[in-house]
Amino acid sequence: MPKCDSCAFTITGLPAASAEAVSPPAVENAKGKLLAIGGAEDKGTDLEKGEIHRNNLNFFGLGILRRIVEETGGPSTRIEVITTASIIPHEVGDNYLNAFGKIGCTDIGTIHIRNRAEVDNEEYLDRISNCNAIMFSGGNQLRLTSIYGGTRFLEIILKRYREEHGFLIAGTSAGAMAMSNTMIYEGNATRAHLKGEVKITTGLGLINDVIIDSHFEKRGRFGRLAQAIACNPSCIGIGLGEDTGMLITEGNKMEAIGSGLVIIIDGHDIRHSNIADIPDGNPISIENLKVHFCEKGNGYLLKERVFMQELKENAVVK
Amino acid sequence: MPKCDSCAFTITGLPAASAEAVSPPAVENAKGKLLAIGGAEDKGTDLEKGEIHRNNLNFFGLGILRRIVEETGGPSTRIEVITTASIIPHEVGDNYLNAFGKIGCTDIGTIHIRNRAEVDNEEYLDRISNCNAIMFSGGNQLRLTSIYGGTRFLEIILKRYREEHGFLIAGTSAGAMAMSNTMIYEGNATRAHLKGEVKITTGLGLINDVIIDSHFEKRGRFGRLAQAIACNPSCIGIGLGEDTGMLITEGNKMEAIGSGLVIIIDGHDIRHSNIADIPDGNPISIENLKVHFCEKGNGYLLKERVFMQELKENAVVK
Numbered sequence: 075m076p077k078c079d080s081c082a083f084t085i086t087g088l089p090a091a092s093a094e095a096v097s098p099p100a101v102e103n104a105k106g107k108l109l110a111i112g113g114a115e116d117k118g119t120d121l122e123k124g125e126i127h128r129n130n131l132n133f134f135g136l137g138i139l140r141r142i143v144e145e146t147g148g149p150s151t152r153i154e155v156i157t158t159a160s161i162i163p164h165e166v167g168d169n170y171l172n173a174f175g176k177i178g179c180t181d182i183g184t185i186h187i188r189n190r191a192e193v194d195n196e197e198y199l200d201r202i203s204n205c206n207a208i209m210f211s212g213g214n215q216l217r218l219t220s221i222y223g224g225t226r227f228l229e230i231i232l233k234r235y236r237e238e239h240g241f242l243i244a245g246t247s248a249g250a251m252a253m254s255n256t257m258i259y260e261g262n263a264t265r266a267h268l269k270g271e272v273k274i275t276t277g278l279g280l281i282n283d284v285i286i287d288s289h290f291e292k293r294g295r296f297g298r299l300a301q302a303i304a305c306n307p308s309c310i311g312i313g314l315g316e317d318t319g320m321l322i323t324e325g326n327k328m329e330a331i332g333s334g335l336v337i338i339i340d341g342h343d344i345r346h347s348n349i350a351d352i353p354d355g356n357p358i359s360i361e362n363l364k365v366h367f368c369e370k371g372n373g374y375l376l377k378e379r380v381f382m383q384e385l386k387e388n389a390v391v392k
Numbered sequence: 393m394p395k396c397d398s399c400a401f402t403i404t405g406l407p408a409a410s411a412e413a414v415s416p417p418a419v420e421n422a423k424g425k426l427l428a429i430g431g432a433e434d435k436g437t438d439l440e441k442g443e444i445h446r447n448n449l450n451f452f453g454l455g456i457l458r459r460i461v462e463e464t465g466g467p468s469t470r471i472e473v474i475t476t477a478s479i480i481p482h483e484v485g486d487n488y489l490n491a492f493g494k495i496g497c498t499d500i501g502t503i504h505i506r507n508r509a510e511v512d513n514e515e516y517l518d519r520i521s522n523c524n525a526i527m528f529s530g531g532n533q534l535r536l537t538s539i540y541g542g543t544r545f546l547e548i549i550l551k552r553y554r555e556e557h558g559f560l561i562a563g564t565s566a567g568a569m570a571m572s573n574t575m576i577y578e579g580n581a582t583r584a585h586l587k588g589e590v591k592i593t594t595g596l597g598l599i600n601d602v603i604i605d606s607h608f609e610k611r612g613r614f615g616r617l618a619q620a621i622a623c624n625p626s627c628i629g630i631g632l633g634e635d636t637g638m639l640i641t642e643g644n645k646m647e648a649i650g651s652g653l654v655i656i657i658d659g660h661d662i663r664h665s666n667i668a669d670i671p672d673g674n675p676i677s678i679e680n681l682k683v684h685f686c687e688k689g690n691g692y693l694l695k696e697r698v699f700m701q702e703l704k705e706n707a708v709v710k
Contacts, residue, residue: 263609263612267609291585291612291614291615292582294581294609296612297614315585315675334675335615335675345699346699357633357687357688359686359701363682365618366680366681367675367677367678369677381679
């Protein structure tokens with residue numbers, strides 16, 4: 075008979091099979107890949123203007139979008155771009171069609187779902203069942219969770235992610251922040267040191283025990299991610315810079331890609347923290363956050379909480 | 393005979409007394425106090441508008457300026473406000489006269505030195521020799537170092553700070569950043585993750601082995617202070633929030649005051665860092681920064697590198 079996790083009482087109202095059926099999906103050992111991007115990934119627009127390099131790394135040829143294509147079989151890959159988070163879905167969709175087009179991809183689709191009523195459209199379900207990658211655009215992450223939460227659409231994506239090698243889910247900005255089970259949806263950076271100023275809710279649950287933030291340095295978001303981590307140090311904070319991403323395999327091995335930084339905040343060694351004791355609006359005190367700056371090529375293992383200069387294919391703890 | 397610190401050779405060209413005379417001043421065990429403030433300290437302007445509380449702590453009655461007054465003998469204290477860093481010195485000076493006036497202080501002076509030619513004015517030297525506290529206003533920290541570096545004016549302040557209990561040097565924003573021997577003078581927050589984007593020079597040397605940054609959360613400066621610390625992890629980074637300060641006694645014991653946060657960055661445990669190996673303009677990788685968030689009342693011991701929930705008078709390592 076199934077047991078309650080909290081009190082060890084046997085759950086008598088449900089047969090064992092049903093209790094198992096409602097247990098959360100095991101994304102920890104997923105066969106697919108996640109790519110969380112901090113927003114403003116290079117779309118080759120500098121290339122159009124004849125500006126090849128913004129800095130030594132930030133050129134389109136080595137960019138994040140090319141990595142999505144490479145990870146999913148090359149230019150013949152089928153990618154579905156989901157623009158639901160954005161308030162300008164058609165413009166956003168066209169930008170991606172154009173950007174992927176520059177890498178030679180001709181099989182890119184856009185899905186402009188605007189509300190829950192449209193989610194279970196059979197055409198869309200068929201398309202997300204048959205593509206190689208899905209890319210969630212930026213916008214408002216609450217639109218993603220409130221529209222896709224509990225839908226067949228999300229179930230199909232989760233199932234494919236758990237079971238299929240070579241299937242990739244990318245998300246940029248809001249699309250990245252919605253990936254985790256704990257999601258920041260609001261938080262003014264300049265007031266993020268005050269308790270209660272960082273608003274958190276439940277994300278899409280593609281990955282557990284992390285909290286993802288985007289546009290990280292550009293918008294000065296260290297304080298808000300630190301507050302989120304202080305609330306629950308079991309989560310690892312992933313602060314994604316712009317044009318920068320973390321490619322996550324097996325729900326655990328992360329590799330930084332792109333032209334900027336990924337900042338990791340590990341709160342497991344926090345000693346003192348006042349967050350449970352102070353009223354909202356007061357400054358948060360935290361002793362002992364561990365922080366890593368990851369550039370392109372650096373790795374991080376989530377479960378082991380280990381920074382790696384280089385993420386090897388068969389990464390093990392040093 | 394004096395010895396060279398680096399090679400242990402005896403220095404034969406100089407008599408012992410001269411060699412001692414050129415050694416750096418010992419600010420490590422200073423008897424005076426330093427108060428480094430992150431800028432925008434509450435000057436009671438909300439009080440004028442009838443707005444008492446911006447948040448639970450940020451009201452003038454418990455503010456930073458009052459602490460300066462309390463630490464130096466109460467409302468009869470003589471404070472000299474030095475406006476050299478600012479490009480609007482008279483306006484800044486008047487603001488402080490007004491703010492200290494609200495706490496009942498009537499003996500506040502302003503020193504509007506604009507260039508090196510004015511620094512050795514005997515009246516000013518006399519005034520800084522006889523006041524209880526000095527307050528460096530905000531503005532441009534390079535104006536402070538380039539105008540006061542190597543002057544009798546600075547020598548008098550340093551001597552008083554080293555030798556006199558009850559003498560206090562406060563500095564806000566640029567005035568705080570100029571206090572350490574290593575001083576950030578420029579660094580765009582949004583590019584601070586790239587090597588070479590944070591510009592550092594020598595400060596006034598009131599305190600060694602720290603790097604002070606101001607307006608810390610408001611301007612998203614975590615990356616720039618981290619870069620400065622990665623360059624030389626022997627320094628402790630002190631990121632001061634607005635209306636927030638660190639009161640430093642014995643050149644070592646720090647107490648957070650004010651309504652915001654002080655963020656400490658300790659780089660002593662850094663393992664991997666690529667800063668010496670990459671060209672300018674490339675992202676910096678750092679493994680293992682230790683970070684503390686200090687609110688009002690929390691303490692930090694610089695030499696021992698220990699966070700304390702409460703800074704006790706006779707603080708010892710826990």
